[in-house]
Amino acid sequence: MKKHILSAAVTWLVGGCLVFGVETQTAPGWPEFHGTARENRSPETGLLKRWPEGGPRLIWKYDDCGWGYSGVSVADVKIFTVGDDDGEQEDGKERLIALTLDGELVWKAANGPSWTGSTPGSRTTPTFRDGVLYHLNPTGRLAALRAESGEEIWAVDLKKRFDARFGVWALAENLVVEDDKVLCLPGGSKALAAALDRRTGKTLWTTTGLADKAAYCSPVVLTHNGVRQMITMTDRSVIGVDVKTGKLLWHYPYPMNFPQHATTPVCHEGHVFVACGHSTGGTLLRIGPKSQSVEKVWHKQDFDNCHTSVILLDGRLYGSGCRLGGKSFFCVDFLSGKTIAADNTLEKLSITYAD
Numbered sequence: 001m002k003k004h005i006l007s008a009a010v011t012w013l014v015g016g017c018l019v020f021g022v023e024t025q026t027a028p029g030w031p032e033f034h035g036t037a038r039e040n041r042s043p044e045t046g047l048l049k050r051w052p053e054g055g056p057r058l059i060w061k062y063d064d065c066g067w068g069y070s071g072v073s074v075a076d077v078k079i080f081t082v083g084d085d086d087g088e089q090e091d092g093k094e095r096l097i098a099l100t101l102d103g104e105l106v107w108k109a110a111n112g113p114s115w116t117g118s119t120p121g122s123r124t125t126p127t128f129r130d131g132v133l134y135h136l137n138p139t140g141r142l143a144a145l146r147a148e149s150g151e152e153i154w155a156v157d158l159k160k161r162f163d164a165r166f167g168v169w170a171l172a173e174n175l176v177v178e179d180d181k182v183l184c185l186p187g188g189s190k191a192l193a194a195a196l197d198r199r200t201g202k203t204l205w206t207t208t209g210l211a212d213k214a215a216y217c218s219p220v221v222l223t224h225n226g227v228r229q230m231i232t233m234t235d236r237s238v239i240g241v242d243v244k245t246g247k248l249l250w251h252y253p254y255p256m257n258f259p260q261h262a263t264t265p266v267c268h269e270g271h272v273f274v275a276c277g278h279s280t281g282g283t284l285l286r287i288g289p290k291s292q293s294v295e296k297v298w299h300k301q302d303f304d305n306c307h308t309s310v311i312l313l314d315g316r317l318y319g320s321g322c323r324l325g326g327k328s329f330f331c332v333d334f335l336s337g338k339t340i341a342a343d344n345t346l347e348k349l350s351i352t353y354a355d
Contacts, residue, residue: 038264219265305322323348
């Protein structure tokens with residue numbers, strides 16, 4: 001079995017500041033998966049236009065992050081990530097990790113068991129809000145911990161509370177915190193989606209009316225004509241859920257050629273782009289004026305981004321085709337779906353925009 005070992009490193013890309021965008025307590029940082037607003041766009045400017053010979057200088061490296069695929073969040077003058085103990089240990093734990101901006105360990109704290117099923121390792125990035133980290137373990141343990149110390153404030157087992165159901169690669173949702181709510185998609189018989197009180201873990205509302213299971217998608221939240229809604233993908237659909245009440249506002253069947261549904265939706269001005277790999281393709285949807293329905297604007301089979309990022313910039317989508325589908329790196333017009341450029345020399349990429 002191939003081991004996937006996490007390590008955290010910082011390189012010097014910006015004149016006078018770190019690539020993560022944090023120098024002081026008041027800096028904007030990168031508080032959750034894909035950053036503020038989940039647009040995967042950094043506010044940093046002044047990056048080097050040309051790298052020095054041999055690449056950017058390595059400032060520090062921290063190797064003891066464990067197994068997994070988690071990204072980093074940066075807030076409160078700290079770097080946070082997650083890693084599992086050795087994936088071959090039956091009694092291993094999944095651990096949140098806090099580092100200083102100099103790469104020194106501040107604390108480690110366990111959140112449930114390691115995932116030892118298909119593709120072992122951590123999945124998700126901690127979400128930071130007001131001094132607290134919110135994190136979902138692959139097995140369904142959702143916990144809130146103090147960012148300063150790693151002390152657990154509360155925890156909820158989504159399988160026990162909502163009968164959470166998920167696929168072969170477990171739960172991989174990066175949690176959204178919206179006002180006083182932690183939003184999640186257990187995909188359970190007792191709740192398709194749910195909102196928990198972010199201070200206590202108490203259930204505030206649940207969504208029913210659709211028998212879908214959880215996929216591997218991380219949601220976004222938008223306001224359309226005054227209706228605040230969470231947009232995400234289940235194992236069979238794209239859905240919109242009223243953030244205030246939990247009402248299922250709309251759903252759009254999205255059958256896939258392979259059970260992934262991992263790409264975070266890209267939303268802009270009442271439109272939602274979703275994609276799935278293995279030639280399932282990418283689709284732009286338009287939300288109805290009363291948020292009670294959606295309609296397809298276009299579908300592009302070769303833009304079948306499977307589990308990397310898609311970025312919207314200046315009216316254009318950038319993302320990768322699946323290695324077993326479209327294969328190219330694409331630039332696509334957001335509203336028309338027209339291919340502006342495609343590069344088949346690049347393999348599947350994870351991308352972030354800055355400068």
